[in-house]
Amino acid sequence: VNGDPFELLRRLSPIRRERVTDEDEAQLAAILRGGSSRSNVQPLRPRRNVAAAALVVAAVLATAAWVVLRREEVTNPLQVACHRTASAVGDLHVVPMRGDPVSSCAPLWTDGTFGNGLPGRTPLSACTSADGTAAVFPGGAEVCASLGLAQMAPPAAADLVLHELETRLQLLFGPSCIPRADAPKVIESVLHEMGLDDWSITLSAPLNDARPCAATEVDARERKISIAARTAQPLVPPASVKP
Amino acid sequence: MDGGERVEDGEVDAGAPHRDAFTSLYRQHLPAVRAQVRMWVSPDDVDEIVSSTFMTAWQKFDDITNGSERAWLLGVARNHCRNRFRARRRADALTDAVTRVTPPEFDPMAARPEPDEFTPLLRALAKLTDDEQELLALSVWQELAPAEIAVILGLRQGTVRVRLHRARRRLETEYQRLQQGGVES
Numbered sequence: 394v395n396g397d398p399f400e401l402l403r404r405l406s407p408i409r410r411e412r413v414t415d416e417d418e419a420q421l422a423a424i425l426r427g428g429s430s431r432s433n434v435q436p437l438r439p440r441r442n443v444a445a446a447a448l449v450v451a452a453v454l455a456t457a458a459w460v461v462l463r464r465e466e467v468t469n470p471l472q473v474a475c476h477r478t479a480s481a482v483g484d485l486h487v488v489p490m491r492g493d494p495v496s497s498c499a500p501l502w503t504d505g506t507f508g509n510g511l512p513g514r515t516p517l518s519a520c521t522s523a524d525g526t527a528a529v530f531p532g533g534a535e536v537c538a539s540l541g542l543a544q545m546a547p548p549a550a551a552d553l554v555l556h557e558l559e560t561r562l563q564l565l566f567g568p569s570c571i572p573r574a575d576a577p578k579v580i581e582s583v584l585h586e587m588g589l590d591d592w593s594i595t596l597s598a599p600l601n602d603a604r605p606c607a608a609t610e611v612d613a614r615e616r617k618i619s620i621a622a623r624t625a626q627p628l629v630p631p632a633s634v635k636p
Numbered sequence: 637m638d639g640g641e642r643v644e645d646g647e648v649d650a651g652a653p654h655r656d657a658f659t660s661l662y663r664q665h666l667p668a669v670r671a672q673v674r675m676w677v678s679p680d681d682v683d684e685i686v687s688s689t690f691m692t693a694w695q696k697f698d699d700i701t702n703g704s705e706r707a708w709l710l711g712v713a714r715n716h717c718r719n720r721f722r723a724r725r726r727a728d729a730l731t732d733a734v735t736r737v738t739p740p741e742f743d744p745m746a747a748r749p750e751p752d753e754f755t756p757l758l759r760a761l762a763k764l765t766d767d768e769q770e771l772l773a774l775s776v777w778q779e780l781a782p783a784e785i786a787v788i789l790g791l792r793q794g795t796v797r798v799r800l801h802r803a804r805r806r807l808e809t810e811y812q813r814l815q816q817g818g819v820e821s
Binding site: 398399401402403405406407408411412413417420421424425472474485487522524526 | 655658659662663666667668670671674687690691694711712715718756757760761772776777778790804807808811
């Protein structure tokens with residue numbers, strides 16, 4: 394044990410001392426009934442005095458003025474938190490990022506997850522949460538500021554779409570040898586699924602016996618995907634795709 | 637698909653098989669989820685996060701893949717922590733969790749380390765960053781694979797592998813250095 398700190402650490406696991414108590418069993422029963430025996434809403438504390446309240450309002454207004462103008466990029470390209478209401482403590486679902494955050498969350502309002510759709514023609518807005526994850530709320534652009542969050546910076550959204558596109562293509566064309574004749578149809582399918590129907594596809598390098606498989610190059614500026622030829626050896630694993 | 641079929645407004649009939657499976661899931665994974673949540677939030681918030689996590693699990697029960705239940709639950713728990721408490725992770729979470737393991741609560745069937753054995757470990761852990769401690773907790777205590785940790789933390793699998801490797805090396809190095817230098821009380 395002396396030479397292996399991990400074995401020692403493993404033996405000190407705090408999981409061992411956690412037990413399922415009677416209170417936990419009551420909680421289980423409550424969940425199965427469709428509720429919770431433990432309140433998950435913190436009661437608001439009453440304002441002690443006017444001066445304190447005024448101070449808070451002033452601070453909030455000052456903060457709001459700042460965050461209205463503030464835009465931040467997301468640093469988590471894989472997930473987006475979809476909120477059912479314009480509240481940071483309401484019902485939320487975390488879904489994989491597919492394209493942009495709003496498109497990733499929108500299906501939750503149409504598949505019944507968030508009830509019977511958005512009231513009226515309420516838009517969805519993407520904010521950047523404190524830890525760099527995209528968070529989508531029902532409401533206009535002002536919803537981010539009202540929650541103390543920065544709006545998601547548009548360049549980041551474009552980057553995310555690009556990253557998603559590159560990842561998808563890498564997953565398709567990296568491990569497998571797709572004949573170049575089949576490549577345009579595969580790429581078209583990906584572009585269509587991502588709503589990128591205005592992108593074009595071109596053939597770049599000639600095919601030969603030594604390079605029988607298709608490879609892709611994404612040109613974001615020209616919104617173009619070039620099909621090149623590569624050897625039959627699989628490319629780098631998808632996990633190493635860079636954003 | 638939800639944990640049960642909605643038969644009337646506000647009423648859910650999930651069926652016995654769902655209930656039994658969820659009950660099993662709850663009892664099996666509650667200790668691990670609660671232990672991990674203790675590292676992410678202050679003690680007063682633990683019950684709320686754990687409760688919310690399993691409520692989500694019940695609502696999304698059919699989304700949970702066999703064999704990756706713990707990772708799924710921890711991912712949900714971390715999201716609840718992040719969204720409700722703005723990641724108020726405690727800086728000394730892992731070392732504090734280890735320190736709180738007192739002998740009477742420790743598994744009596746397992747060999748208990750002598751104090752001199754785990755003093756250097758605690759000191760070595762204290763040298764690690766919060767992120768490194770979190771990775772080690774998820775890897776060593778929760779016994780999760782890098783791919784599962786990547787989903788929970790919202791990182792790439794390759795990034796997790798690299799960071800985990802560094803964290804393990806740092807712990808080993810610090811631990812050996814402290815052992816060679818003698819253990820202070």
